[in-house]
Amino acid sequence: MYDYLIVGSGLYGAVFAHEAKKAGKSVLVIEKRNNIGGNVYTEKIEDINVHKYGAHIFHTNNKKVWKYVTQFAEFNRFTNSPVANYNGEIYSLPFNMYTFNKMWGVVTPEEAAAKIEEQRKEIKDKPRNLEEQAISLVGRDIYEKLIKGYTEKQWGRSCTELPAFIINRLPVRFTFDNNYFNALYQGIPIGGYTEMVENMLDGIEVRLGVDYLENKNELDNCAEKVVYTGAIDAYFNYRLGALEYRSVRFETEVLDIPNFQGNAAVNYTDKDTPWTRIIEHKWFEFGKQSKTVISREYSSEWKLGDEPYYPVNDEKNNALYSEYKKLAAAEKNVIFGGRLGEYKYYDMDAVIASSLIMSEKELKA
Numbered sequence: 001m002y003d004y005l006i007v008g009s010g011l012y013g014a015v016f017a018h019e020a021k022k023a024g025k026s027v028l029v030i031e032k033r034n035n036i037g038g039n040v041y042t043e044k045i046e047d048i049n050v051h052k053y054g055a056h057i058f059h060t061n062n063k064k065v066w067k068y069v070t071q072f073a074e075f076n077r078f079t080n081s082p083v084a085n086y087n088g089e090i091y092s093l094p095f096n097m098y099t100f101n102k103m104w105g106v107v108t109p110e111e112a113a114a115k116i117e118e119q120r121k122e123i124k125d126k127p128r129n130l131e132e133q134a135i136s137l138v139g140r141d142i143y144e145k146l147i148k149g150y151t152e153k154q155w156g157r158s159c160t161e162l163p164a165f166i167i168n169r170l171p172v173r174f175t176f177d178n179n180y181f182n183a184l185y186q187g188i189p190i191g192g193y194t195e196m197v198e199n200m201l202d203g204i205e206v207r208l209g210v211d212y213l214e215n216k217n218e219l220d221n222c223a224e225k226v227v228y229t230g231a232i233d234a235y236f237n238y239r240l241g242a243l244e245y246r247s248v249r250f251e252t253e254v255l256d257i258p259n260f261q262g263n264a265a266v267n268y269t270d271k272d273t274p275w276t277r278i279i280e281h282k283w284f285e286f287g288k289q290s291k292t293v294i295s296r297e298y299s300s301e302w303k304l305g306d307e308p309y310y311p312v313n314d315e316k317n318n319a320l321y322s323e324y325k326k327l328a329a330a331e332k333n334v335i336f337g338g339r340l341g342e343y344k345y346y347d348m349d350a351v352i353a354s355s356l357i358m359s360e361k362e363l364k365a
């Protein structure tokens with residue numbers, strides 16, 4: 001009999017497992033896939049760490065989280081500075097003086113601010129959706145060229161139907177600064193995320209290729225408590241209806257050239273290019289390999305059998321989630337956590353923070 005059965009070996013599960021073991025508990029981690037790490041999993045191809053489930057750039061303002069992760073890996077100096085490609089026109093991201101200069105030819109922060117001020121006037125009331133929020137932040141020109149197409153491809157919904165908060169993660173700056181994140185700490189774990197998660201799970205029993213929901217009764221009987229990091233609606237067999245998720249598909253190619261696009265991430269912000277972005281993995285680690293590996297990323301609506309990636313946190317889904325949350329609260333021996341367990345568009349640092357808070361609470365006795 002284990003103290004904890006942890007379902008899922010992504011960051012939430014791995015952090016909880018590590019903390020539980022440290023507290024002297026017996027732990028079993030089970031994982032549906034044949035590898036650990038959840039969506040931060042990296043796999044070596046041509047000596048390049050390929051971010052198998054999409055680009056993961058660690059960034060945080062939370063010193064506690066930073067100290068925590070750096071126990072398990074050393075981080076390099078990678079700074080995320082994606083480039084936007086709008087029908088062949090190249091712009092800097094996030095929105096900053098380089099972007100404004102390219103868009104309007106403005107040179108000073110004052111000129112840029114005046115341009116945005118003039119364009120944001122069209123939004124008179126408090127923004128009600130992503131479109132209005134974007135225009136009120138950066139004006140219509142940037143909205144049309146750098147936000148609308150990308151966002152609608154990524155979410156498969158009109159910007160007028162999406163919640164405003166999604167865009168708030170993107171800074172707007174009147175300085176020449178292409179750092180995508182406003183984070184004090186940022187980088188990629190040297191050696192890859194898989195190795196980092198392996199270190200978190202050091203000395204812990206992990207069984208791969210085990211589907212919890214298919215063997216629930218039997219598995220529940222082997223532990224006092226369960227930490228479940230899968231999709232909350234799947235846990236309840238979609239009893240109240242399915243929550244909506246976005247899924248992502250990658251077309252990965254090895255190219256016999258050293259440099260395809262000169263940057264880790266290029267976002268295709270027009271509506272006609274079918275992919276949302278192309279990742280060139282070697283640049284996360286300043287690779288010097290003679291070949292390169294690229295992944296085109298396509299977004300799609302999740303359907304049964306697909307991997308869920310992003311919760312769609314609009315009103316309708318949030319309301320359904322709160323109903324599931326009530327059911328979850330009644331499962332006394334189960335802790336629901338992580339992006340899928342809590343149906344929340346968490347970044348990696350927030351998942352770690354949330355797992356640390358939960359493990360402190362749970363293990364303090």
Ligand code: UDP
Nearest residue numbers: 084146147148150151154166167170267269
């Ligand atoms: N976004 C955008 N244009 C871009 C990049 C991002 O409009 O070139 C907006 C868009 O609304 C998107 C959100 O920012 O849904 C978050 O995008 P990001 O690529 O940061 O999300 P991730 O997939 O990395 O979590």
